[in-house]
Amino acid sequence: MTEKFEKTISDKKATLTIGEKSYEFSIFGGSVGPDVIDIRSLYAQTDHFTYDPGFTSTASCESTITYIDGDKGELLYRGYPINQLAENSDFMEVSYLLLNGELPSQEEKDKFVNDITYHTMVHDQLNRFFSGFRRDAHPMAIMCGVVGAMSAFYHDNQDISDPEQRKIASYRLIAKIPTIAAMAYKYSVGQPFVYPRNDLNYAENFLHMTFGVPQCEDKKVNPILADAMDKIFILHADHEQNASTSTVRLAGSSGANPFACIAAGIASLWGPAHGGANEACLNMLEEIGTVDRIPEFVAKAKDKNDPFRLMGFGHRVYKNFDPRATVLQESAHKVLKELNIDDPLLDVAMELERIAREDPYFIEKKLYPNVDFYSGIILKAMGFPTSMFTVLFALARTVGWISQWSEMIVDPTQKIGRPRQLFTGSTERKYKDINNR
Numbered sequence: 001m002t003e004k005f006e007k008t009i010s011d012k013k014a015t016l017t018i019g020e021k022s023y024e025f026s027i028f029g030g031s032v033g034p035d036v037i038d039i040r041s042l043y044a045q046t047d048h049f050t051y052d053p054g055f056t057s058t059a060s061c062e063s064t065i066t067y068i069d070g071d072k073g074e075l076l077y078r079g080y081p082i083n084q085l086a087e088n089s090d091f092m093e094v095s096y097l098l099l100n101g102e103l104p105s106q107e108e109k110d111k112f113v114n115d116i117t118y119h120t121m122v123h124d125q126l127n128r129f130f131s132g133f134r135r136d137a138h139p140m141a142i143m144c145g146v147v148g149a150m151s152a153f154y155h156d157n158q159d160i161s162d163p164e165q166r167k168i169a170s171y172r173l174i175a176k177i178p179t180i181a182a183m184a185y186k187y188s189v190g191q192p193f194v195y196p197r198n199d200l201n202y203a204e205n206f207l208h209m210t211f212g213v214p215q216c217e218d219k220k221v222n223p224i225l226a227d228a229m230d231k232i233f234i235l236h237a238d239h240e241q242n243a244s245t246s247t248v249r250l251a252g253s254s255g256a257n258p259f260a261c262i263a264a265g266i267a268s269l270w271g272p273a274h275g276g277a278n279e280a281c282l283n284m285l286e287e288i289g290t291v292d293r294i295p296e297f298v299a300k301a302k303d304k305n306d307p308f309r310l311m312g313f314g315h316r317v318y319k320n321f322d323p324r325a326t327v328l329q330e331s332a333h334k335v336l337k338e339l340n341i342d343d344p345l346l347d348v349a350m351e352l353e354r355i356a357r358e359d360p361y362f363i364e365k366k367l368y369p370n371v372d373f374y375s376g377i378i379l380k381a382m383g384f385p386t387s388m389f390t391v392l393f394a395l396a397r398t399v400g401w402i403s404q405w406s407e408m409i410v411d412p413t414q415k416i417g418r419p420r421q422l423f424t425g426s427t428e429r430k431y432k433d434i435n436n437r
Ligand code: SDX
Pocket: 238, 239, 241, 242, 243, 272, 273, 274, 275, 277, 301, 302, 308, 309, 310, 311, 312, 313, 314, 315, 316, 317, 365, 367, 370, 371, 372
């Protein structure tokens, strides 16, 4: 298991004064990153809640999985920098790392890959769920429905207190999510589903199931595209306590089964402010259309009265560059060169990035291109429709979600998540008969 640093109790205390009274709270330190003030007894001691919509200053849990330093633009999976993993590792090895806390030996990796490979097939009756959707259904709607429906097929591993059952459920989700994602695409284009192949690696298998055509031709997967796909999966695999991961943890805190929790994470990721930003970013680039229209959109983004935001820019944590965007920028150029694509949208994207980096508004608000800015360009070049972009994000993030879910389940401090509120509604009043309203 991963090297765990016991949290330290600082000799400093946090003192809160309300009126004439003062209250003291312990301060905990971790291995790296900000210390935390233990306010678990705040309400009992002070009859006050904290107020933190969006949880911008709240640590919801203790974790050993992913660390982000927003100012340094640092992202570590179990301590390993994301650019080193993107350069030297592959998604299966990174999945093992996120799940278990350490990089696998060759033997451990071979066994893990074999276990995942032999779970890629879905129950044949799962296929019937697709025909209930319209052909033009958004694939994320299909993902929410079909992944949630997995709970109905795997009763034999929903005792979440049993580590072995948690492991098999985790493996089933990691293994089957590419198959279901490819099926969602095939259904949307009216092509037959393509079964997974055990002789292909995870990224190749996904591209085979998505773009292959059964029996008609034995289409070879382009290794450059498979490598770019694998990199995209690595870069999207986990990201600390973001909105969808927090959704998975909150759903799991009630004891809900892992399949239902991952379906909840998929639903949260769908939002354009989160994982839906890659699709929204490409739609925005298409709306801008040409380089000469960029200033018009930048002005809209700056206009306080205009809800328009530059999709693919800004981040709750990264107030410098997003290290994933740096890796993806290089990948984008490699893929476009390999496919010999001269995409005018990339010209718009490059010019938009240049302007945003020089514009005082974006510099002052620390709005830099994030992971979604480049992933959309690569995925479009690879032939994915924009509606599939967030599906690929969900595919990759499943291992992060299930790793965080597992960590939450075994956390001894774990309680059902139940935030409170600042109530500003009507105080008690008498019911009025309809004739007296
Ligand atoms: C992901 O959390 C994660 O880790 C997420 C993620 C992951 O891997 O899980 O990294 C994946 O979700 C990446 C983010 C993808 N979303 C987008 O690209 C959508 C566009 N970005 C914005 O919606 C926004 O930047 C957020 C939601 C990402 C972050 O918003 P914050 O931190 O809550 O910041 P904010 O909304 O309070 O904005 C701060 C200021 C505001 O101006 P003021 O009110 O201070 O005057 O910056 C402005 C905002 O108006 N601003 C933008 C902007 N983002 C913020 N202005 C124009 N364009 C933008 N994109």
